[in-house]
Amino acid sequence: MFSIGHKTIYTCILAFIQIAGIALFCKGFFPYKIYLPGYASKGDQFSLHEHPQDPEFDRLVFVVIDALRNDFLIGNASGFDFVNSHIERGSAFAFTAKATAPTVTLPRIKALTTGTIPSFLDAILNIAESDTSSSLDNHDNWIYQLKNQNKTIHFFGDDTWMRLFPNMFAKTDGTTSFYVSDTTEVDLNVTRHIKTDLVKDDWDAVILHYLGLDHIGHLGGPQSPLMKPKQKEMDQAIEAMYEIVAAQDAKRIQEQTNAKGTLIVVCGDHGMNEKGNHGGSSIGETSAGLVFMSPRFESGPVKQNSSTRALEFLTIDQIDIVPTLATLFSFPIPKNNLGKVILQLYSPKQDFVRILDSVLRNASQLGQLLSKLMPEISRYLKTPFAHANDATLAFGQSYARAISLHRQYLTAKEDSVAEQALALYDQFIGFAQSHLANTASDYNIHLMSIGVALMACSAIGFIYLSLLQRQQEQHVDVWSFSRYFSVSALAMYASSMFTSSFVEEEQYTWYYLLQTVTLLCAISSFRVPVAHVGLTLDPAGLCFAQLVLVRIAIAWNHSHLSDLVLSYPGAQWHLMAVVLFTTVVSGTTTLYRLSHRPTAVDVNSTAAIIHNAIRATMLAIIVLISVLVFVYKSRISDGVISDLYAILQNWPLVQPLDQVELGRLIYNYGVAGLFVLGALSYVTKRALLMDLEHQEEPNMQAQDVQLGMLLFGSCRVLIRQNLQLTIFLTQTTKES
Incomplete structure (x- = not known):
């Protein structure tokens, strides 16, 4: 067995390995991009004209x-x-x-x-x-x-x-x-x-x-x-x-x-x-x-x-x-631009003077950016006429020769010379553009692989230390991590709803959360005897079976077979109603089971009344939110909706509200539900403590009951404020 001091040292070493792995992976996944600070000016980009071209x-x-x-x-x-x-x-x-x-x-x-x-x-x-x-x-x-x-x-x-x-x-x-x-x-x-x-x-x-x-x-x-x-x-x-x-x-x-x-x-x-x-x-x-x-x-x-x-x-x-x-x-090309001029906007042989000047400015700007990555090209950019015959760098010579032919065209006005210069400019611009673009998006597979390997070693080491520690512990709450993860995941999901990109691909968030939570439950179930959970089947097997079903559902969605639902008029609304009804039933069952748990409220009738009132309020919120969500979704669709569901859209509570007001109302009731859940958890835990201290602390019971009633009263005020907000929104809409 490791001593406490040794465990600390090994934990620090594993943490350092993990940090190093993350750093190497990030360096390989986020490649270095050439960047020039500041803003371009007219004197930064090479030109053969004393004055800039008219726009x-x-x-x-x-x-x-x-x-x-x-x-x-x-x-x-x-x-x-x-x-x-x-x-x-x-x-x-x-x-x-x-x-x-x-x-x-x-x-x-x-x-x-x-x-x-x-x-x-x-x-x-x-x-x-x-x-x-x-x-x-x-x-x-x-x-x-x-x-x-x-x-x-x-x-x-x-x-x-x-x-x-x-x-x-x-x-x-x-x-x-x-x-x-x-x-x-x-x-x-x-x-x-x-x-x-x-x-x-x-x-x-x-x-x-x-x-x-x-x-x-x-x-x-x-x-x-x-x-x-x-x-x-x-x-x-x-x-x-x-x-x-x-x-x-x-x-x-x-x-x-x-x-x-x-x-x-x-x-x-x-x-x-x-x-x-x-x-x-x-x-x-x-x-x-x-x-x-x-x-x-x-x-x-x-x-x-x-x-x-x-x-x-x-x-x-x-x-x-x-x-x-x-x-x-006719303004300077931005310093970090990687694009090239669209020459198709110019008619053939329309104005070679303007066309060549445009591509020269483009080539000069890309050349300055490329010189930060390849300093050896600087001599071609600074003195192009002196290096027109320098073949050390083929693409550098292309730039220098293009400028020489460009100057020759300005004197001789021969279209063939202009076409040669244009071809060389295009050759240099193509090289610079592709090279800079590849550098900006070139992932280093070796660094990424080393980083993943180090993170894997660190993870294995932490798992090994965790197993050693669990062997020394007398009691471990095997579900604590799952609870913490669920709460954290819910908070992160709620935050993601304020970012449009996460809203657009919301299904992937649910795929990850559902599979992760199910896997955590499967791992935790290995430490819970089957007899304690009252099941004839192995809980871990049920969890893994659920993972398989989730994977099948993902594949079904990716294969566009889910679009078959849209071919049956009204089918999507029946499915949505089933899903929301299942949510209500699940919430009702969970709230009902609270009264049959070992921590159920049985101290006195007052606490039991408070507990039951909070559960009833929570159930009402679940039902109301489910109905409002269904109305919200059905409003924005052109699909066929049966008369049964159309009745909900004509509900006096929601009929005067527009989509924005209805969405705010749903969020408001959702926040109220969180407060009610907090009150329910508080009353349940305090009731258990009162039951344990019933004989020793008789006065404590009255104080705890008063605290519970105060918390329930606060939740009641919050619900009343929600109802007042509903009435206010309804009246405001009618007046407008």
Whole structure:
């Protein structure tokens, strides 16, 4: 046997091994990303022109439609008729913008504005590589660059932008993505600004972020009957923007000789899978739609585009939007950008001077970023003409030769020379982009494997010490850890409901919790004799059988066989009713068994009355919450609901309440239930102590009963406040 001192030493050693394993795993799983601090300036990026090129556009309308999959925008069944009419005429340019995982909103906004590739660490911490806040204040982005050019920027939509870019917008109106059931007002609050703010001349850039389409996906998937009408609604909003901008541009060009025009960018931050969720790396989740539109494009050569299928349009990286906007608006490309200019926006041989200058700026910016990883390339960047024939680094020579040919074209104006320079620029940009992107997402398998091995050794050591300690103990509460885990898991689950990404993939949280709790029960049951639990079957066997059933259910869900339920009208509501009824029965059974436990209240009639009253209150809360949850879920569905369930929707308590008020009411009763559970636990334990001290402490009984009555009175007040809140919400709704 180990002595206490030896156990402490071994525990410290095992803890150190575990910390080392975690550190090595994290170093391998979260690779080092090249990062340049500060903001880019016009002098940072190499140019062969004394003065910067004039911008192609002087105003920007940037429209983000959350979860806009490419086939929603440019597919055969798309509801964007106005947008597709411009694409077919050649006056708009459509692409499939490839997004990288994690395909959730915040990392995607970061990619759309900085040109970087977010990692899963960004999704977990909601921070960037070297920043300590949830904003992008210290990260170079095109919003800052526009602001730095004294541009006035307005924003309307998802308030995530307002948190990421504080003090950047002159006018804002944020919407929240928390209420997924809201598919209408969340977009109308954005669209209303088109005819009130877009028509004014007090802006240079307007950003709009719509959430309704994403909410519809979460509620009913991409095949929801609400999906096509929502696409048409978005198309009409874009048409209204286009008409306003076209009229403004025509007037500005007549009155101002230096007016350029307005660029409209319509894009999705990510797509969605066939269940309407996102966050992973499936094709549907990573394929976002992207369209560039402008009244200026209508004055160019019109070409017929017979392609109407989403897969037939060119696929680009979503981060390519950043350098493209920088070159079109003539502001510096953000320092940490990994994208490349979309040359398809330029007509063939339209203006090689502008095209070459754009790709040169792009190559110079990527070269500066690459030099932090490969210092030997610095000589090609600083003195390119002196190293045009230096073949030490092939990609470095490509950059130097491209600049030499670029300068030659500016003198000779030969298209063949420009094409050679363009090809070399593209070669260097492709190398730099792929190398930097791979470095940012290159997992070190060796470090990860060593880390996992060390953590496994530490876990085995702790298990061994635990077994030795249990052999020395006379009594161990085998269920204590399961209780603590259950309470902690419930608290973590409740906290996760305030994060949209966890709400979207809530089923995986339940899979983990259910399997873990069942496994803990199975392990604990090995220490409980079968005779003590009154079962003829081995409890551990029952637990493992339940684990098998859970695994079958997960496989059934992943194979989409669960969608068969939707083919039977009303079946999903019957299943939900059965599940909620089972919850009520389970709660009733548990509350009933409390009176038959050894710790049951049998001290005196007063304590028994308090105990029974609390149990009855808890049962009423369980029933009420179950009914309210069913009404809440049935309201947001277009499925067939039988008359039996329709009666619940007409219940006077819930009929005047909207979804937000009903959701708050459910949470309120849930909190009340926690207080009642606390009161029940307190009264039960205190009653047991009073029973043990009945003969020695007669006065203590009266005090404990008084405390129990006081706690029950507090819970009664809480329930009464809930009822008053219900009446208040009902009256408020009727008055409005």
